[in-house]
Amino acid sequence: MSFARVYPEYVAKAERKGRTKAEVDTIVCWLTGYSQEALEVQLENQTDFETFLAQAPQLNPSRALIKGVVCGVRVEDIEEPTMQGIRYLDKLIDELAKGKAMEKILRKS
Numbered sequence: 001m002s003f004a005r006v007y008p009e010y011v012a013k014a015e016r017k018g019r020t021k022a023e024v025d026t027i028v029c030w031l032t033g034y035s036q037e038a039l040e041v042q043l044e045n046q047t048d049f050e051t052f053l054a055q056a057p058q059l060n061p062s063r064a065l066i067k068g069v070v071c072g073v074r075v076e077d078i079e080e081p082t083m084q085g086i087r088y089l090d091k092l093i094d095e096l097a098k099g100k101a102m103e104k105i106l107r108k109s
Helices: 003-016 021-032 036-044 049-054 061-065 081-097
Strands: none
Touching: 003 021, 003 036, 003 049, 003 081, 021 036, 021 081, 049 081
């Protein structure tokens, strides 16, 4: 599945709850290490999720602090790296849509 296909859904979910595309981009870049420009290239190239995560400049080491349930599955218990990366991103976007502060979403405090 193309990351570019899911990305607008992340943005729409955030915007429905009064959050912004910029906040979604901040989360994606925090998790993956992509710059804003590199993220735009990945979107333009219709990169699939597996490649998007595999080519990520540096997956954030704090991603291990992401805990919780997405689609009935605990993200910290997912063993397959690509699926875990996808669910980490889903969880972060869920937290954004629920109104959580960016500092908390980005595991800064």
